[in-house]
Amino acid sequence: MVRYMGASSKDTQLDGKLTEDEVRKIFDKMCEQAAYSSGHEYSGDWNMMNGIQFPLQKFTSYDKAIKWVLDNTQKWGSAMAVKVKEKGKAPYWLLGGWAAE
Numbered sequence: 001m002v003r004y005m006g007a008s009s010k011d012t013q014l015d016g017k018l019t020e021d022e023v024r025k026i027f028d029k030m031c032e033q034a035a036y037s038s039g040h041e042y043s044g045d046w047n048m049m050n051g052i053q054f055p056l057q058k059f060t061s062y063d064k065a066i067k068w069v070l071d072n073t074q075k076w077g078s079a080m081a082v083k084v085k086e087k088g089k090a091p092y093w094l095l096g097g098w099a100a101e
Contacts, residue, residue, distance in 0.1 A: 007075035007098040010046055011066055016083060016091030020054050023081050023093055027052045048099040049079040058083045065094045073097040 012030075014023055027046070034045035055072070059065035065084045073080055079097035 007048075007100050009066075009070055009096065010049075010079070010099050011069070011094060011096035013062075013084075014081075014093040014095065016085070016093055018093060020081075023054075023095070024052055027079065027081070027095060045099055046079070048076070048101070049073075049097045050077055052079045052081055052095070054081050058085065059094070060084070061086055062094065066096055069094065069096040070098070075100050 014026060018026070031047040031049070034047040037045075057068060059068065059082060062084060065082050069080045069082060073096070075098045077097065079095055081093050081095045083091060084094050085091040
């Protein structure tokens with residue numbers, strides 16, 4: 001986790017075989033659970049993000065993917081989900097963004 005101007009970074013990985021709709025539903029459930037367990041204001045959790053976007057970028061490493069996601073999201077903005085295919089590993093979705101705290 002990284003902290004930046006009253007926000008902390010969040011990220012997780014999901015199975016790359018999931019569709020965008022399935023990823024969106026999982027993200028929505030993560031936000032609901034975060035609101036329940038962390039509260040509704042400045043929790044630094046998933047529910048502080050305003051929805052989810054699916055940019056077209058694809059990556060070959062976690063490090064490149066998370067750097068791009070965090071460089072292209074902002075506090076109170078949307079989370080992003082990008083596809084990652086690392087050599088020797090199954091493809092996965094990387095979800096990430098900045099959560100107000």
